[in-house]
Amino acid sequence: MSVHWNKPKMRVGQVWAWRPEKGKPIERARLLDVDDNVHVRAELIDRPEPCEVVDRAGTFWCPWDQLGDELEERVAIGVRLEMARAGVLEATRADAVNEGPIAVKVRAPGExxxxxxxxxxxxxxxxxxxxxxxxxxxxxxxxxxxxxxxxxxxxxxxxxxxxxxxxxxx
Known part of the structure; x- marks a missing residue:
């Protein structure tokens, strides 16, 4: 099951993986304040100088100890997307958001x-x-x-x- 789709509840004191935007490195961030999983105030703990950020909850990927699983899932999603672009993968999903598994059907090239x-x-x-x-x-x-x-x-x-x-x- 993907960490991305079943994001755990964010709690003060937890260390999460934070990435401000695409192309930027992932950093460890200790949560200081969580506003209904919408806005988060956190301390970046690996920087030489103390630094706080306030950002959307979506920029916090997952708890730091689950980062390996999250990255594996993101790579798998990327591979499936590339296969879809190449025309050899057709993916469908239940109409309701987050309901049921993603069904994947592989098409033969040219089909x-x-x-x-x-x-x-x-x-x-x-x-x-x-x-x-x-x-x-x-x-x-x-x-x-x-x-x-x-x-x-x-x-x-x-x-x-x-x-x-x-x-x-x-």
């Missing part, structure tokens, strides 16, 4: 997805491009988009047709 349609973000992930890149083609009417209320939906066949219409050379 078509059984999806009928994609959100703009999922279509971009399926094609290996950014959502803003796809939006530029939607604005130019080169990619057909349907709307369910205000949600942009791209039919799988429209996405395939758009990709096939792209030039083979630059």
């Amino acid at each position: 078509a997805s059984a999806r009928v349609a994609y959100s703009l973000e999922d279509a971009a992930l399926e094609c290996g491009v950014s959502p803003s890149f796809l939006r530029s083609f939607v604005r130019r009417n080169d990619l057909v988009v349907h709307y369910a209320l205000s949600k942009a939906i791209i039919l799988a066949e429209d996405l395939r047709a758009w990709v096939q219409s792209l030039p083979e050379e630059r």
Whole structure:
């Protein structure tokens, strides 16, 4: 079970792994004050000078003694994401948040997805491009988009047709 999805309750005095932003190192932080697991005041204990931070609870990954498990889970998630981008992994999840396990189905390379349609973000992930890149083609009417209320939906066949219409050379 992932530490990421079942984050333990934060308590004053515990030492947690803190990472202020992507690309920054993980540091040990002793919790000084916890505001309903939303805002946290902590002391960074490995710095030469005493240093306190007040940050969102989300920047505190897990209790320090669980960091190894958390890192392993994050690596596994990263591997699954790369496989999904490469088109050999299809992941689904229960509709309710945090309810039930994540079901993973491995597709053979070149095997078509059984999806009928994609959100703009999922279509971009399926094609290996950014959502803003796809939006530029939607604005130019080169990619057909349907709307369910205000949600942009791209039919799988429209996405395939758009990709096939792209030039083979630059």
